[in-house]
Amino acid sequence: MSGFELTVLLVVVLVWLGLVALAVRGWRNRGRRQADVIGTPPAVPADLSAPTRGPDTGLYVGSTMAPSWQNRIAVGDFGDRAAAAISAYPDGILIERRGASEIWIPRSSITAVRTERGLAGKVMTADGVLVIRWVLPSGTEIDSGLRADDKSVYPGWVADYAATAAEHDAGSAASGQDEKGKEQ
Numbered sequence: 001m002s003g004f005e006l007t008v009l010l011v012v013v014l015v016w017l018g019l020v021a022l023a024v025r026g027w028r029n030r031g032r033r034q035a036d037v038i039g040t041p042p043a044v045p046a047d048l049s050a051p052t053r054g055p056d057t058g059l060y061v062g063s064t065m066a067p068s069w070q071n072r073i074a075v076g077d078f079g080d081r082a083a084a085a086i087s088a089y090p091d092g093i094l095i096e097r098r099g100a101s102e103i104w105i106p107r108s109s110i111t112a113v114r115t116e117r118g119l120a121g122k123v124m125t126a127d128g129v130l131v132i133r134w135v136l137p138s139g140t141e142i143d144s145g146l147r148a149d150d151k152s153v154y155p156g157w158v159a160d161y162a163a164t165a166a167e168h169d170a171g172s173a174a175s176g177q178d179e180k181g182k183e184q
Contacts, residue, residue: 028074034065038075039138044094044104051094053160054087058130058148060097061119066133066141069119073142077101086130086146088160093132095146103144109134111141113161115154119145130154132161 001009063078065071072079082097093110095103111134115127129145130153136142148154 034073034075037065037138037140038073038078038142039136039140041076041078042104042106042109042137044102045091048089048091048094051087051089053156054153055085055096056087056146056148056150056153056157057083057085058146060084060095060100060103061129061145061147063103063142063144064119066143069116069143078103084146086148088157095144105132105134105144109136110161111135113158115158116145119143127151127154130157 060082062081063073065073077100080097080100082100084095084097087094087096090107092107093105095105097103110132113130113132116129116131117126119129119131128151129147131143131145133141133143
């Protein structure tokens with residue numbers, strides 16, 4: 001290898017490392033900007049009963065700020081893709097991720113469970129990702145998604161939480177009416 005070729009190789013490697021460093025810096029800055037909005041996620045209850053659905057395995061694709069399917073959350077390890085298992089309990093949904101923290105979604109926080117074409121930059125075929133829309137304790141609404149190994153489980157998940165989403169909508173409407181009544 002000549003001196004010129006070695007110099008070109010060294011420049012290419014340095015440019016590549018610089019681009020990687022900028023990407024990491026951007027991800028960390030996004031996490032800092034989102035930290036106050038996201039807050040502290042709910043802890044997994046210590047006294048979980050037997051699951052009512054699941055565990056169903058798949059790939060946790062990430063969480064995004066609702067309603068954007070691309071505004072990925074960078075706080076903590078919420079944005080880390082990982083092999084996962086999702087289970088439903090009477091009090092909520094548990095996403096157990098391999099190599100990352102568990103995500104507990106309290107039932108009272110769930111506003112919708114649906115299927116989508118994509119989430120967090122992961123694009124699939126129609127209805128390829130199971131998406132749970134929920135409200136964090138900070139009040140921020142997010143979408144968390146899982147691409148199941150067996151997509152035939154999706155209709156059961158959506159059906160199980162259709163009533164929960166309707167109850168949440170009815171509760172939101174009632175509290176909105178109460179607030180309007182107080183203002184008058």
